[in-house]
Amino acid sequence: MRELVETGSAIDAARDGGRSEASIRAVESAVGPLSRSYRWWLTHYGGGTVGGTEIATVVPGPETFTGRLDGERLCFYQEADCGDSYHFALDRRVGEEHAVVRRDHRTGDEEQVAESFAGFLSTREALAAGLGDGPNPTIARLWRSTPGVLLPDGVLVYGPQAIRERNETYEVREYAPHWVLIGDDSGGGGLLMRRRGRDRTSVFRLDLGAIEPDVERAGDRLTDDLIGWLAAR
The missing domain is CATH 3.40.1580.10 (SMI1/KNR4-like)
Known part of the structure; x- marks a missing residue:
């Protein structure tokens, strides 16, 4: 906060x-x-x-x-x-x-x-930042409770004050235009979710230096319940 x-x-x-x-x-x-x-x-x-x-x-x-x-x-x-x-x-x-x-x-x-x-x-x-409710329904729900999450193990889910800058830094719209970087693991791995489409609940981990259009193929699927996953860690 x-x-x-x-x-x-x-x-x-x-x-x-x-x-x-x-x-x-x-x-x-x-x-x-x-x-x-x-x-x-x-x-x-x-x-x-x-x-x-x-x-x-x-x-x-x-x-x-x-x-x-x-x-x-x-x-x-x-x-x-x-x-x-x-x-x-x-x-x-x-x-x-x-x-x-x-x-x-x-x-x-x-x-x-x-x-x-x-x-x-x-x-x-x-x-105010032009993000609407959020990049997808899951992040919108999270932001209605908290402006981001930082866990003891270093997992960080971005709030509205940081998400745009992080996506611009890693050029996500260029390399993975249908995805949004919603956080990272403080160890070089990014957490990505779809902006649109049928599955906007799954979270994938992919090295921040290896972001590509087919995140689902290249990354590791972590969860389809981000908020529950965060609460359980």
Whole structure:
């Protein structure tokens, strides 16, 4: 998440040193437990903007939350010009994270757009970078939870802040135009998935210096369930 905040184009974090644990706990006594990734954001940055619009924060002395609580919805972001609003769904908690829903400013209809605050930042960065939801449905699903994954064994799955640069570096569109480099193993091997076609769930490992059009033939198939594979390692 730090890499996303520090290098992403859509996010501008404040540099005031963040909020104290005591300040965050004071606000939680009024609105309930905050999501883990949002607490991390508050602790390290305090506040900031996405697309030039403020993310709700904790204002000290006395501690006040600048968003708004509406039943089981805690609004932390609203698009410019009274646009759609984004809320933590307090009744949709998995582990230490709340799902994020977007509320249409005209109809009031809700749609879940991320599984965490980190996922919210990740999806907004993907949109700002011209990546849409992601290069395929599996990566789009991953980014709704987290802006990339780094495992202890060195396996790295890229977030929206890095994926374009890595694909350009290894000229994937030239050598394997129907594929996308979604990560690497920190040992010279790339992880590739199809951009389009029937099978957009399989992940193949292929040396980064040997990328070619027929990745399926040349590479080693690792899994057809990337998210489950990452969780099990």
